[in-house]
Amino acid sequence: MNKKRSRTGFKFSSYEDEVKSPFDKLFDIFKELITHTSGDFDEAMDWLKSLDKEYKLTDENYTLDDFVEDLKKKGYIREEIKPDGTSNSNITAKTERAIRKNALNQIFGKIKKNGSGNHKSKFSGIGDEQTGDLRNFQFGDGLDNISITESLKNAQINHGYDNFKLTENDLIVEDTHHKAQMSTVLMIDISHSMILYGEDRITPAKKVAMALAELITTRYPKDTLDILVFGNDAWTIKVKDLPYLQVGPYHTNTVAGLELAMDLLRRKRNTNKNIFMITDGKPSCLRLPDGSYYKNSNGLDRHIVEKCYNMAAQARKLHIPITTFMIAQDPYLQSFVEKFTESNRGKAFYTGLQGLGEMIFHDYESNRKKRIR
Structure with missing residues (x-):
């Protein structure tokens, strides 16, 4: 099969031996593009047109216009009328579900299912x-x-x-x-560095979140998953919001994220609780009691990092382990994560974007199988 690499980093090949319909072939690519464009249908179609021109994805028997019509008929997009009388297309909840399922298959597809999907205790x-x-x-x-x-x-x-x-x-x-049930909070860093240096780090983080959400709702329905994002502040988002998640012009307020995560978990009656944190940068921001922000992007600010260590220790007292997935390789950032992890007695993984989803899956499964003490 003849493979080529596009500007988006995807690999495309001829479909001679594929059994999928023309719609399904294009829909697989569309789901990837709509994730990268944070739900922007027009931008995703612009990319698809460019890829079609370069890689001949369609022919006279099935065109991109046919594909768009099928998206409408199958309920994957809807037309909305703007105040000026023009219309635009947006993805539907059905597409959001398809994207989550696609992320689950991509990240966890090779993992064998084992059991009914709840957490065993030692009793x-x-x-x-x-x-x-x-x-x-x-x-x-x-x-x-x-x-x-x-x-x-x-x-x-x-x-x-x-x-x-x-x-x-x-x-x-x-x-x-x-x-036994498990309650998990997934923290996603949406500071500006998640798209700096020519690397898209937010899209893999979104995919992991969507896959984890789909995994829990389909295999472990008694578990709970809360997702929060943190930049200058921290706030929760719903699973259906994940495809539209974007990085903002933010610093990294790790403390705010941890405070919110622990507040969410305090309300859960489950015995088993954990926090997963995906980040690529150092903590660089705090919100002060008067509502103003203290920011420092130069190195590791002692005042900020000490607050992080204190939060890690508080989580340990509440028996909430924190697993940090640091997707940056800077040695001085790794030293911060090591001390942070030591304060919590949690775990840390120093990883690039490749394999991030598999690591989170295995850690979730490992925590799931731990027996209640």
Whole structure:
């Protein structure tokens, strides 16, 4: 298959051996472009037209105009009339769901599903998830956990065929684990550095957030996920807002993000709580009691970083581990993350953008499988 690399960094190839319809082939590319353009349909189509011109994605049998018409018919875009009487196209909730599913398949698609998707505790006995292990019946065990086949076998062994009877001592049950919920807050840095230096760091962060949200809602529906962004301040966003997320002209107020994350988790009744933080820069901003901002982008400001260390220690006292995904490689920033992680007794990963989603997935799964103490 003939592969080429475009200016966007995507790889395109001929579709001779593909079985997808012309619409599906273009829709796969469209989902990527609409994510990169933060939901801007017109910009995404401009990119698609350029790619079509260069890579011959369509032919006379199925044109880009046909594709747009199909997007409308299938409910992926809607026309909106502006006050001046002109119209524009916007993506719909159906497209937002398709983007999240696409992100999940891209990032987590090679991971095998295991189990029903809830968090096991170390306590066995009266529970609601079968483990496959067998044990003798105990007072309080539910009747629906009794293994009839194994119990009858046990009775035959204990009493024989001639004097067959089934007693409480013969009963065998399939062991169960209690299920536990997990509450997670995902913090995304949207400071200006996330698009500096010729590298788009915000799009991979958005994809990870969408994939994690789709994973939790489809596989672990009893878990909770809150997503917040932090620049000069911090605020929560909804899952449906992720495709439209953009970087702002902000500094990095890590303290505000941590304060909000811990406030969100304090309200959760779940025992298991954790914070994931995706950032590429140093903390450079604080909001003062009078509402003004203290900012310093030059190096690591002692006043700011000490506040971060204090927040990390507070989270540790609340039994909230923080996992930091630092997508910058500067040694002095790594030293900050090391001390921050030590204060929290959490974890840190120093990574580029490649593999970020897989790392977060594995860490989430690892935390999920930890048993309640």
